[in-house]
Amino acid sequence: MARWQVGLSYDLRAPDGSISWGDIGIDQLEAAGIDWSFLQPDDGVLTAELVAGYDAVLFAAPAVTEATVARADRPALLARFGVGLDSVDLEACTAAGVAVTITPDGARRAVATAALTLILALEQQVLAKDRLVRQGRWQDRMSFMGRGLTGRTVGVLGLGSIAHELFHLLAPFDTVNLATDPYREVEEAAARGVQLVDLETLMRESDIVVVAASLTAGTRHLIDRRLLSLMRPQAVLINVARGAIVDTIALAEALAAGQIRGAGLDVFETEPLPTDHPLVALHNVVLSPHALAWTDEMALGNGSSAIRAILAVRAGRVPAHLANPAVAASPLFALRPDQVTT
Numbered sequence: 337m338a339r340w341q342v343g344l345s346y347d348l349r350a351p352d353g354s355i356s357w358g359d360i361g362i363d364q365l366e367a368a369g370i371d372w373s374f375l376q377p378d379d380g381v382l383t384a385e386l387v388a389g390y391d392a393v394l395f396a397a398p399a400v401t402e403a404t405v406a407r408a409d410r411p412a413l414l415a416r417f418g419v420g421l422d423s424v425d426l427e428a429c430t431a432a433g434v435a436v437t438i439t440p441d442g443a444r445r446a447v448a449t450a451a452l453t454l455i456l457a458l459e460q461q462v463l464a465k466d467r468l469v470r471q472g473r474w475q476d477r478m479s480f481m482g483r484g485l486t487g488r489t490v491g492v493l494g495l496g497s498i499a500h501e502l503f504h505l506l507a508p509f510d511t512v513n514l515a516t517d518p519y520r521e522v523e524e525a526a527a528r529g530v531q532l533v534d535l536e537t538l539m540r541e542s543d544i545v546v547v548a549a550s551l552t553a554g555t556r557h558l559i560d561r562r563l564l565s566l567m568r569p570q571a572v573l574i575n576v577a578r579g580a581i582v583d584t585i586a587l588a589e590a591l592a593a594g595q596i597r598g599a600g601l602d603v604f605e606t607e608p609l610p611t612d613h614p615l616v617a618l619h620n621v622v623l624s625p626h627a628l629a630w631t632d633e634m635a636l637g638n639g640s641s642a643i644r645a646i647l648a649v650r651a652g653r654v655p656a657h658l659a660n661p662a663v664a665a666s667p668l669f670a671l672r673p674d675q676v677t678t
C-alpha cells in the first residue's frame with residue numbers, strides 16, 4: 337500500500353514553516369509511517385486542486401464546499417481541527433463519500449475554561465481593577481466590588497460538550513445550572529445536575545447567560561433585543577460559540593444603556609471586529625479575538641483527536657466524532673482502494 341499522504345491547511349503553517357499551533361501531536365502521524373505536508377495557500381476555501389491526491393486533510397479555518405470534494409482524487413477524510421462546522425458543506429461530503437470529523441474531545445476543556453475565564457474576569461472586575469492600578473487610582477477600589485460565583489444561576493444556551501464541561505468546572509461554586517436545548521432530554525440533563533428550561537426562563541433567571549450552541553439557521557440571532565431585555569440588570573452574557581447567535585447591535589445597546597451589567601465575548605458576527613465597533617468603546621465588556629481557548633492544551637487535544645481519526649480511516653475503521661455518520665454506509669467511502677488493502 338502506498339504511504340498515506342496527509343495535508344495540513346495553510347493556516348496551520350507558521351511563517352517559519354513549522355506548525356503554528358506548536359505541538360499538535362504530529363509525531364503520532366510520523367510514527368505511523370504517514371507523510372504530511374502543508375497544502376498550498378488558500379483563499380478561505382479548500383479547492384479541489386488544493387486537496388487533490390491527499391488521503392486525508394487536517395484543516396482549521398478554510399471552508400469546505402461541494403467543489404472541494406468534486407474530483408475523483410479527493411481525500412477520504414477531512415479532519416477539522418476544532419468543532420465548528422458552519423463553513424463545511426456536510427451534505428456534499430456525505431454524497432461524495434468523504435468523512436468529516438471534528439475534535440470535541442480536544443476542544444471542550446479549553447473552550448469551557450475560556451468561558452469560565454470570561455465569567456471570572458467580569459465578576460471579579462479584572463479589567464477595571466487593572467486600570468485602577470495603572471492610573472494610580474487605588475482610592476477608588478471600593479467602587480468596583482466583585483460578585484462571588486457561589487450559588488449563582490448559570491444558564492447555558494446549547495447543552496452540548498462545552499456546556500457540560502463548563503458545568504463540571506463550575507461544580508465547586510455550587511451554581512444553579514440551567515440550560516436551553518431543544519435537542520436534549522429533560523431526564524438526561526437532570527441526571528447531570530442541569531435543569532432544562534425554555535429560553536425565556538433562562539434569560540430571566542440567570543445571573544450568567546452563556547452562549548454555547550452551534551450556529552444554525554435556528555440559532556442565528558436567536559438572542560435578540562427582546563430576549564436581552566428579559567435579562568436581570570446585574571446579569572452578564574458570555575459568548576464562546578459563534579457571534580451571529582447574538583444580535584450584536586442590540587447587545588451593544590443593552591450594555592451601553594446599563595440594561596445588563598456586562599458581557600464577555602470571544603466571538604463576533606464579523607471577525608475581525610472592526611475597531612470602531614460600538615462594543616470596543618464600552619468598559620463593561622471583556623473581548624477576545626476568537627482565541628481565548630487557544631492553549632497548548634487545545635493544540636495537543638485537537639491535533640491528537642484529528643490524528644486518531646486519520647489513523648482510524650487509514651485502518652478502514654469508522655472514526656470517532658464523525659460529523660456525517662451517514663457516510664459510513666456510503667459505497668464511495670467503504671470501497672476506497674487504500675482501505676480494501678489494509
Ligand SMILES: NC(=O)c1ccc[n+]([C@@H]2O[C@H](COP(=O)([O-])OP(=O)(O)OC[C@H]3O[C@@H](n4cnc5c(N)ncnc54)[C@H](O)[C@@H]3O)[C@@H](O)[C@H]2O)c1
Nearest residue numbers: 419420494495496497498516517519548549550554576577
Ligand atoms: N470560541 C472557540 O474557540 C470555539 C471553539 C470550539 C467550538 N466553538 C463553538 O462552540 C459551539 C458548541 O461546541 P460543542 O462542542 O459544545 O458542540 P455540541 O454540538 O456538543 O453542542 C452544541 C449544542 O447546541 C445545541 N443546539 C442546537 N440548536 C439549538 C437551539 N436552537 N437552541 C439551543 N441549543 C441548540 C445542540 O443540540 C447541541 O447540544 C460550536 O458549534 C462552535 O461553534 C467555539
